[in-house]
Amino acid sequence: METILKVKNLKKYFGRVKAIDGVSFEVEKGEILGFLGPNGAGKTTTIRCLLDFIRPSNGEIEIFGYSSRNPDFYKSRSKIGYLIAGSNLVEQWTGYDHLSYQEALHGESKIKNELIKKFSFDPKPKVKNLSTGNRQKLGLIMTLMSEPEFLVMDEPTASLDPILQEEFYKIIRKLSSEGVTVFMSSHNLAEVEKVCSKVAMIKSGKLITVQKISALEGKKIHSVKITFSEKVSKDLLVDKNTEIQEEIPNGFELSVKGEMDAFIKKIAKLKIESISIMQANLEEIFLEFYKK
Amino acid sequence: MIAIIKRALRDRFIPFISYSIGGIVLVWMYIALLPSVQQSQVQLQDVMKAMPEGLMKALGVSGVNLASLEALLAMKQYNMIWPLLMIFFIVSFAGGMIAGEVENRTIEIVLSSAKSRAKIFFSKYLSGIIYLILFVVATTLCAIPMAKLYGYEYAAPNYYTLMYLSLCFGLAVYGLSILFSSLFSSRGKVYGISGILFVAMYVLFILVSLKDSLKNLQYISFFYYYNINDALIHNKIDGLSVFVFLSIGLIASLLALIIFLDRDFAV
Structure with a gap:
């Protein structure tokens, strides 16, 4: 080229x-x-x-x-x-x-x-x-x-x-x-x-x-909205790839960078009431870059 | 190169025509006034005797026979009005050509073409030279056909000498104006600084004429070298004047080119 x-x-x-x-x-x-x-x-x-x-x-x-x-x-x-x-x-x-x-x-x-x-x-x-x-x-x-x-x-x-x-x-x-x-x-x-x-x-x-x-x-950033049927501390969820965006009643809105596998395995041990996972659009990826 | 020159000439045609017509009309007016000036010569000489000798020199009327057309034009037109007209025209032309275009960013049109900065500068510079020559020729030599038309006596070679001196003076003014235009990014700054400079030179010239103690300062004023009486009345041109004007014009133009080649065109 x-x-x-x-x-x-x-x-x-x-x-x-x-x-x-x-x-x-x-x-x-x-x-x-x-x-x-x-x-x-x-x-x-x-x-x-x-x-x-x-x-x-x-x-x-x-x-x-x-x-x-x-x-x-x-x-x-x-x-x-x-x-x-x-x-x-x-x-x-x-x-x-x-x-x-x-x-x-x-x-x-x-x-x-x-x-x-x-x-x-x-x-x-x-x-x-x-x-x-x-x-x-x-x-x-x-x-x-x-x-x-x-x-x-x-x-x-x-x-x-x-x-x-x-x-x-x-x-x-x-x-x-x-x-x-x-x-x-x-x-x-x-x-x-x-x-x-x-x-x-x-x-x-x-x-x-x-x-x-x-x-x-293809940059993997996912928005996850999750509620639990038990009290869950945010420290259980947060790591270098997972950030809390907002606390909601009985749960959190999170952004998860990279592969979802580790995150899924982590929350599998908890009592989940509801969960929605959405892939981030280009704008969210862009904003993620600008946060750096 | 031709395209840039043509465009620059076209864009500034109306100011050129206006200033040139203004200069010609003033000459015409003074030529038309010659008979009445000749009639009132005795009273005028009395008034002039009462004025300080220095001021008379500054106005270019010391020891001059006001009855001649050349003396009238030297005193009334070419001593003050014409230099002001020429300075206004040249400074506004030069100020708009680079600084003005940088200010409103229209210079991007020509800068984005595959022309070197040197070529762009010379094209713009040459368009100014063309209008300067035309303006000087039109507003100095116009007196010859007019005098002929009115049937007055005139000394044609004197007007050519006036034209050469005025052209040299114009080149110095143009050189400095284009230098300021190349240096700054707003035409207001070019007008302001050029205005202050030339007005200061004129005031200094008048002051020096009135006060002997300031005599050594006369050499830093353009108006000292622009000796209209010598040129128009006595058909003489001082080599030093030509040297000073051309040197300043050339040095200032070269500096303008150097700045233009290396500057940032952004406001």
Whole structure:
């Protein structure tokens, strides 16, 4: 598999603030990597480093073999489509102005009109007269019109309505199947679960995990709601894999990490009144990571 | 590169046209006023005699025959109004070009293309130079056809000398403005710092003209080197002025490039 993006021990400090602190990960050709994290985690800073808007304090980025340490790093952007946020478009320009300028910078587009039609976008009004959703549409058209091999997007579906979000997911999946690599940041777990093949989680500038979505889903965390017909001390249940979430009448709500076998054997000795066991969804797995 | 230059020129066409027309209209107004100025020359000379010699020098009217078109334009237009017009235009242009785009993040559009930072800088820089040259040429040489139109006597070579001096002055102002624009991330800061700098230079120039004890400070003001009387009335240009203006313009532009190549574009 060809590696499109390699991030090695990336650090970006703003004075004493460590916006990114030793982040390393790779993205293979055709993958859709969801870059997840809360506000201020370092997602946008990482993206800005990828595009060379800001310079790393340390570490290295390699995109299509071009290293951020070399002066020809900018050439990597000939294959990158970066999603400009709707608020970062020029208010006085029309949609056409943006699209023409994009063509002047990236070369003539064969699919510009097709994209305009697909997104039902009117390029005649000035950007200052466009709604937030329409600005986002314009940004997406600008990103996709040069048919890039690598898409970098910071919260791409923010301010798109659900129908357009679905249209966007379809486009991204189709592009990925054609070999286009995607790096997208998001707060939205459901979105990442739906569209991404891999997820990287970042918190306070440090990468917590990089996993295939399928592997993450396989992380065994179970929510167990159990009541007993006898008085049971919580100390009997708690161990390194089992935590009490809440005490309920005659029982507990627990989260159990890892295999259930040991837990089942432990409670088998007790007088159980009722029990329900549910596998955690991606959101709970995500929150579990952030607790660390 | 051409695309970036074209876009920058297009975006700032209206301010360019407005400032240029403003400069031309003022010249036209003073040219139209020449007959009445000539008629009231005796009274004007009396008023001027009553003014301090230093201030007269600062205003560029010391020992000048106000009856000539060149003297009138030097005193009324090119001594103060034109430099202010040029500074406003150039500072607003340069401030919007980098700092302004960083401030509203529209610089991401060009930075996300496969163009090197050096190319982006030079494209933006060149667009400023193009408008600076056009502005200077339009607002200095416009006096020649107008004088011809009104049938006044004029010394054409003097206007070319004025144009060269003004262009050098403009390049120094542009160099410093683009340096501030490259350094800061908000156009307000560029306008503020440039404004303070150029106003301080002008005030210093006036103070030095009035107070002999401050004479050594005159060399740090651009307005000392921008000797309009010599250029427009006597058709002379001081080599030191050209050297100072071009050196400052060049050094400031190089510093702006170095900063642009290495800075973070984030607010």
